Amino acid sequence: MFEFLFSKPAVGRTAPTIWVSKPRSKSEGVVMTKHERILAVLEKTGPSNRGYTAGQLAGLVNTTVPSVRARISELRRAGYSVYANTRAKDNKTFYRLGKPSREMVAQAYAIYGAQAFNK
Numbered sequence: 001m002f003e004f005l006f007s008k009p010a011v012g013r014t015a016p017t018i019w020v021s022k023p024r025s026k027s028e029g030v031v032m033t034k035h036e037r038i039l040a041v042l043e044k045t046g047p048s049n050r051g052y053t054a055g056q057l058a059g060l061v062n063t064t065v066p067s068v069r070a071r072i073s074e075l076r077r078a079g080y081s082v083y084a085n086t087r088a089k090d091n092k093t094f095y096r097l098g099k100p101s102r103e104m105v106a107q108a109y110a111i112y113g114a115q116a117f118n119k
Helices: 034-043 054-061 065-077 102-117
Strands: 082-087 092-097
Touching: 034 054, 034 065, 034 092, 054 065, 054 092, 065 082
Parallel strands: none
Antiparallel strands: 082 092
């Protein structure tokens, strides 16, 4: 039930590392990776905002929908709580960044033990 938040990499593989970009030159400023751009958009999602669809995120960060879904999976494996809420009337999925509830943390601890919280 809570595997999407606390999923472990497959045996023999490591979780992806999300790199922070550094300025290439003074005139160019900071160049952001797809991970960073998606994370920046999701961080702007307020509590009253329902979130963004994969199509909206793809348009905002200038990439494709499959790439957005892959980057969201990688963000989850890196420890970010990215929630996917599906709206019933049109079956659209909205992504938002959140904070896990105490119940979710307790459930993860019950399933994986203390190693779920060690990086």
